[in-house]
Amino acid sequence: MAVEPLIFDLASPGRRAIRMPEPDVPETALPAGMARESLAWPEVSEIDVIRHFTRLSQKNHAIDINFYPLGSCTMKYNPKVNEAVARYPGFAGIHPYQPEATVQGAMELMSELQAMLAEISGFHAVTLQPAAGAHGELTGVLIIRDFHADRGDTARNTILVPDSAHGTNPATAVMAGFKVETVPSNSRGNVDIKALRPMLGPHIAGLMITNPNTLGLWDEGIDEVIGLVHEAGGLVYNDGANFNAILGIARPGDLGIDVMHFNLHKTFSTPHGGGGPGSGPVGVRAGLEDYLPGPRVRTIAEDTGPRYEWFMPERSIGRLHSFHGNFGMHVRAYTYIRMHGAAGLRRVSEDAVLAANYLKSQLSDDYVVPYDRSCMHEFVASASRQKANGVKAVDIAKRLLDFGIHPPTTYFPLVVPECLMMEPTETESIETLDSFVVAMKQIARESAETPEIVRSAPHTTAFKRFDEAGANRRLNLRWEPEHSQVVPSESVIGEVERILEAVPAD
Ligand SMILES: Cc1ncc(COP(=O)(O)O)c(C=O)c1O
Structure with missing residues (x-):
């Protein structure tokens, strides 16, 4: 493999990729000590910068x-039209501090999106404030907490979480101050109702169910589960991150779910960032809308047409996000x-479900399919x-990289040993699905005949296997060559302190 130069190696004094325009305001010297004395920027030409970042993007x-x-x-594929619309200056160039009257279009969009999500899910009201799925969970569980507290039902200190729930569910419940008890699944991958019954009682604040669950299964006893939790005085939270399976087919609100979050970045094709920027709106059944975080947008009918305004719901759990x-x-x-x-949305779900069932049927001779x-x-x-041949789920995942395919999720959910969790989504062609099947079948064959090829994969990527735990625990996003370590000088620190002292106290 060719050794690729780092951007610092490409540097040569005086090379540059940009030229600043002549200043059109008088030049002023920076206050003494404010300029950093040493900054080892790589000085590189435009083409070297382009090639460097293009190479990196392909890794x-x-x-x-x-x-x-x-x-x-x-x-799923994120259609580029979404990006084009998000860049309209009327959306991209506004600021949340602008007066309401100047951002009516944006408020109209938010109001309509809330209404559309409510319609698709069967909920009474929706907030768009949470920034991710897990953030939506926190919103929902805080609503459940305040709902019970308002009724003086303060003994309800426990949230039940089935073992097929997403890992964020128990974490969220704990963050909101609850104890967590795990409900086991039965042999069909549903909540085990026999186990659930004795767990219910006056200490239960609610149950957080992921449905469809993390085994990719619809809970066949969902009606009974909801009924039992309600009978015990608890509320039911649905982790709706897997909503992509049921759009236009089932509405959780109609099933009796009390609170649910959506993951816009999963179901509604907004980009997944590294931990954000996502969006995890929350829907609630009638009677819980006053607890939603605010400010919320509402519509006022006027003779000249609708007007939009912000308001704080009466019993709001507060703000969950800036603006x-x-x-x-x-x-x-x-x-x-x-x-x-x-x-079209119904078709999305039908195709997503069809693609997953197709892959399952194609691969079930080569891999164990537990449910x-x-x-x-x-x-x-x-x-x-x-694994009997010494090939683990992680090895299969790494070998897929040699085929240019991103691996499935591995070792999750925890209830399946050596788990490989596959979600093809609706946007892939039959040819793409088939090429995945070919790769997986070849890996199954190799695992039986030449397992070392799989165990030592990947063979074609720029890097092999990482210390994944180390990368997580000792994350360093600011690698710099030694000579460019920047430490603010005493004079800079002194200058900043002087400026802060000069700021009036009020
Ligand atoms: C079922 C489920 N619940 C919750 C989450 C958490 O969502 P987020 O990563 O947006 O916080 C995810 C994320 O993929 C998920 O799949």
């Missing part, structure tokens, strides 16, 4: 490069929903057969 897998069946993440959430994501999701329409029933938009397989 990472992306949905725009190839198939990305990362279960639970719904890595109004990730507005750019709202624009993208709105565009996606309007582009598809009701029939042999129709799946929703994703399914889990196990590498337990391959």
